Amino acid sequence: MPFVDRMDAGRRLSGALDHLRGDDVVVLGLPRGGVVVASEVAEALGAPLDVVLVRKLGVPAQPELAAGAAGEGGVLVRNESVVRRARVSETVLADLARRARAEIDRRALLYRGGRAREPVAGRTAVVVDDGIATGATARAACQVVRAQGADRVVLAAPVCSRDTAAALSGEVDELVCLETPARFLGVGWFYANFRQVTDDEVVDLLRRAAASRAPG
Incomplete structure (x- = not known):
């Protein structure tokens, strides 16, 4: 061990x-x-x-497949090959990112207690x-x-x-x-x-x- x-x-x-x-x-x-x-x-x-703090943006029909990732500061990283292959629309991607950022904001407040991000x-x-x-x-x-x-x-x-x-x-x-x-x-x-x-x-x-x- x-x-x-x-x-x-x-x-x-x-x-x-x-x-x-x-x-x-x-x-x-x-x-x-x-x-x-x-x-x-x-x-x-x-x-x-x-x-x-990062949240993968799972394709709705295949959550284990990441269409991208969201992070603090409004950062959105797209996996273009997955977006195209899974036919993820811009509307769906935006909704995934919105929900991810809400969770990121929640966890940021929980963990830092209002302190600024380094x-x-x-x-x-x-x-x-x-x-x-x-x-x-x-x-x-x-x-x-x-x-x-x-x-x-x-x-x-x-x-x-x-x-x-x-x-x-x-x-x-x-x-x-x-x-x-x-x-x-x-x-x-x-x-x-x-x-x-x-x-x-x-x-x-x-x-x-x-x-x-x-x-x-």
């Missing part, structure tokens, strides 16, 4: 990201479990911590999850962060399916994974303790991270 829990995984992942220390970095965790890992990375790098434009954005299976959400998050103006996008996770890592490596500036097993039975398989992370824990981690960087 490679990792004791998400905190252990985050500390170990930090070592593989130490070359980013001193850069203009913002660490973005994917809620909820990824935020625990990301908090350790942010602390080790002396970087701000935030969440990356800007990523012109910076190195390190997108962190506790593990990557298919890569669909991580891919969408990286696309959204890129669209928000990040100068470099680094995707980092303690464990990632080998096939998924190969597919993702060409889509980001840097992919950092400690374990890339060929036999991937699920993210939880690689943790001794993989308990569910609550929204309250995410809120607390973000609040403490923001307080630690507040002036004075």
Whole structure:
């Protein structure tokens, strides 16, 4: 079992990201479990911590098929090949995006409690999850962060399916994974303790991270 829990995984992942220390970095965790890992990375790098909030736009008849993704700041990333193949109309796409943004806004208020989103434009954005299976959400998050103006996008996770890592490596500036097993039975398989992370824990981690960087 490679990792004791998400905190252990985050500390170990930090070592593989130490070359980013001193850069203009913002660490973005994917809620909820990824935020625990990301908090350790942010602390080790002396970087701000935030969440990356993204919603895949599932084709109505095939929700697992993403016509695109929505993110904060009005960002909409379209998967044109899926839009064409599934014949998703502009009206349907706009409705999917509207509903996605409403959920993103709700979660942003929940997690940040009114604090502003950490800007990523012109910076190195390190997108962190506790593990990557298919890569669909991580891919969408990286696309959204890129669209928000990040100068470099680094995707980092303690464990990632080998096939998924190969597919993702060409889509980001840097992919950092400690374990890339060929036999991937699920993210939880690689943790001794993989308990569910609550929204309250995410809120607390973000609040403490923001307080630690507040002036004075």
